[in-house]
Amino acid sequence: MYVLKTQRDLKLNVAQIAAVASTHETRFFFENSQQTTQYFGWQPLTSTTGSFDRVQAWFTQLTIEGDTEMAAILGGFPFEQEPSDETGALSNGFFFLPAVMVQRQADGRFCISVIQETAATAEQMLKETLHQLDTADVLLPAQYHMSTETAVAADAWAAGVQETVAEIKRDRTLKKVVLARQLRVTADRRFAPERVWLNARQQNPEAYHVLLKVNGTAFISNTPERLIKFDHDQFQTAAVAGTAPRGTTKEQDDQLATQLQRDDKNQREHRYVVDTIAATLRTQQAVVEYDTTPQILKNKNVQHLYTPITGTLASNWSPFTLLAALHPTPALGGVPRNQALRVIGQVEHEPRGLFGAPIGYLTFHQTGEFVVGIRSAVLRQASATLFAGAGIVSESVAETELAETQLKFKPMLQTLFGEDEK
Numbered sequence: 001m002y003v004l005k006t007q008r009d010l011k012l013n014v015a016q017i018a019a020v021a022s023t024h025e026t027r028f029f030f031e032n033s034q035q036t037t038q039y040f041g042w043q044p045l046t047s048t049t050g051s052f053d054r055v056q057a058w059f060t061q062l063t064i065e066g067d068t069e070m071a072a073i074l075g076g077f078p079f080e081q082e083p084s085d086e087t088g089a090l091s092n093g094f095f096f097l098p099a100v101m102v103q104r105q106a107d108g109r110f111c112i113s114v115i116q117e118t119a120a121t122a123e124q125m126l127k128e129t130l131h132q133l134d135t136a137d138v139l140l141p142a143q144y145h146m147s148t149e150t151a152v153a154a155d156a157w158a159a160g161v162q163e164t165v166a167e168i169k170r171d172r173t174l175k176k177v178v179l180a181r182q183l184r185v186t187a188d189r190r191f192a193p194e195r196v197w198l199n200a201r202q203q204n205p206e207a208y209h210v211l212l213k214v215n216g217t218a219f220i221s222n223t224p225e226r227l228i229k230f231d232h233d234q235f236q237t238a239a240v241a242g243t244a245p246r247g248t249t250k251e252q253d254d255q256l257a258t259q260l261q262r263d264d265k266n267q268r269e270h271r272y273v274v275d276t277i278a279a280t281l282r283t284q285q286a287v288v289e290y291d292t293t294p295q296i297l298k299n300k301n302v303q304h305l306y307t308p309i310t311g312t313l314a315s316n317w318s319p320f321t322l323l324a325a326l327h328p329t330p331a332l333g334g335v336p337r338n339q340a341l342r343v344i345g346q347v348e349h350e351p352r353g354l355f356g357a358p359i360g361y362l363t364f365h366q367t368g369e370f371v372v373g374i375r376s377a378v379l380r381q382a383s384a385t386l387f388a389g390a391g392i393v394s395e396s397v398a399e400t401e402l403a404e405t406q407l408k409f410k411p412m413l414q415t416l417f418g419e420d421e422k
């Protein structure tokens, strides 16, 4: 049993909050592109790793007294639901109940919530946190220089694309498999995760900015993709799939968008995602609404076909059941899901860990938001491992898919190294 104390209506800025957070070993930052949702948390009181079932069992036994509206668990699930031996790279995910959490209120001010075992220690810690925020040095973004860059088994990956195409053609039930590859880079000095997070907001303002740092490892993502946001029985999700580069002029950019809208392969990849998300939500007895014509979602380096999906959940919905049903969508897994996951397991040699998996916050009052951890990297000291995937369908060509993954590395490369690099 824990006790929660809050202080509302504070005027704070993000660089101040990031500076205080950076003095703690374990921390989590989450914001949407409009910066209307912001969660920062540090100092785990209790934590867990693992599958949807495990996190649910852990979450269900947490009890908090006080203004529990302001409490949440923070973290990410692993892409794979089976446990992995590779614990160093956050491969089993990580969730924690933060002792200190700062969140943005609807009016732009902030609320701090502190959770402790007694009211007195919570009160004391709240005071100390306010003092730390008052006196914090402002943290600035930092640019690094790339020392080395290694595409992990790029040739084997291209061969894997060809094998997958052959498998899709052979087995008529298999329609799409998303294959990911890795890029390893090193920098001239150790990455400071919060400063990389500040870079992400500058470099890719139109995406989410997420950071999860545990022990010596940080996961950072500039994802454009929401998996699901729920507010009691209302939900918002989206299909983001189908990719084209951005143009260098307005005309070229619009032309690339029009081509993407008209391209059969991309439209088909997109439709698999929309149809599967809608069907999954309907199996959960949700009422689902969306337009049948996709929009274009523009990010700095890429544009995507995009269909927002909204609706109402059944009265007995549970966040964990919903997440387990949705993850992975065919934008990261494939169609049919289990067959696609089997092919992914054969072609990719390492677990994806937090890549492509749900990461976000869940309150104790049936609200929360989880995004898909793409355009991401795992940082350790001066090294970063980036992941990017592409949807393989029957007409896929290895070279084009390789180029698409190269494009999807760009947001994170620019976050780490600035505009000039790559």
Ligand SMILES: C=C(O[C@@H]1C=C(C(=O)O)C=C[C@H]1O)C(=O)O
Residues within 6 Å of the ligand: 178, 225, 240, 241, 242, 243, 269, 304, 331, 332, 374, 375, 387, 388, 389, 390, 391, 408
């Ligand atoms: C797999 C990634 O992106 C996903 C796949 C996309 C596609 O196949 O077109 C587009 C957006 C994402 O849903 C990635 O960025 O690594």
